Amino acid sequence: MDKTVATARDAVADVPDGASLAVGGFGLCGNPMALIEALLDVGSANLSVVSNNCGVDDWGLGLLLGARRISTMTSSYVGENKEFERQYLSGELTVNLTPQGTLAEKLRAGGAGIAAFYTQTGVGTQMAEGGLPRRYNPDGSVAEASTAKGTREFSVDGVMKPFVLEEAITTDFSFVHALRGDRHGNLVFNKSARNFSPLAAMAGRICVAQVEQLVEPGEIDPDAVHLPGVFVHRIVEVGYDIEKRVERRTVREAEGAAS
Incomplete structure (x- = not known):
């Protein structure tokens, strides 16, 4: 029942060339960066990836895209990545553009064993x-x-x-980032990182989760579990101090400040 793996590289080492992969996250929120960077290091290529978006040019799935590791991308939003646009329009990348709600349900249906829906x-x-x-x-x-x-x-x-x-969509592997998880694979996500991550996790035949905090079984209230461990096969702790990015930081002037 202990699904922990020592390192992110160990957790993704068996992802072969040509594999299909569902990746959680919403924008740059909840991107499983340790797993993405480890897969980049492993060198797996010709990947078919399913995710809400493809990151940006130097972060998220954009790292794999920039290294020419992704051959097919299924997404609902692709507006922040110039390299994505270039590869798509030049014929280097196959793209399945899918409405966001439809994409979410295709992943959920795949994980639930439902072949299709209307x-x-x-x-x-x-x-x-x-x-x-x-x-x-x-x-x-x-x-x-x-x-x-x-x-x-x-x-x-x-x-x-x-x-x-x-x-429905099912994939060979799925990668997700969670705030907390136990050794049995039960996961808790943080706010909007929960939007696509449980669905992506369900769709993967082998789900790999990176967590900021690893706890012992029983430390997570059953009512607080967002994704049951039955869907998770490997879990690796990455700590709280990992880098987290924001796509577009919007601020306003303090009240009373000069225009």
């Missing part, structure tokens, strides 16, 4: 009808576009409405 999100758009560029040619033409998804009508309050069929 949603109204994307009805009447390229998300459902196909044609969304997944990969470009170097000359700017579309090399590969998304295909049409299945649709079906369901009655909602007595009115028939169209829904889009979305397939």
Whole structure:
């Protein structure tokens, strides 16, 4: 039952080339940086990564992207990474752009053993009808576009409405960062770091968690557990003093200050 691993590098050492990977975090909040940096050091390449976003040019998943380790990215937001834009538009990166709520549910469904689900999100758009560029040619033409998804009508309050069929996501591995965890893998996340992390963890066949504080079983109140240890396979303690970044720091002048 003790799932602890000595170092982040030991925890990710068996991630092979071509692996699929779900990564938690929301923006730069809750990024499992120790695991990402360890995977960069291991050298695994041609990765298919699923995450809310791809970090920024020098942080988060942007480190793996900048080292050309990611071949396919499934995300809901990609607006803060110039290298991501360059690789996508030059045909070096395949991108599956997915609505944020749909992405969250695809991960949750994968972890829950649900093969697919219907949603109204994307009805009447390229998300459902196909044609969304997944990969470009170097000359700017579309090399590969998304295909049409299945649709079906369901009655909602007595009115028939169209829904889009979305397939669940499962991955070979998942990486998450948690505030606290015990040796059995039970995890507690901090505020918005919880948004995608439990879902990403569930989707991975092997889930690796880095935690700021490692405690003994029983020290976390069962009602406080955000992700049960049954979903976690490896856990490594990284401490409280790890670097945490903010994408855009917005401040206002103190009241009464000169304009």
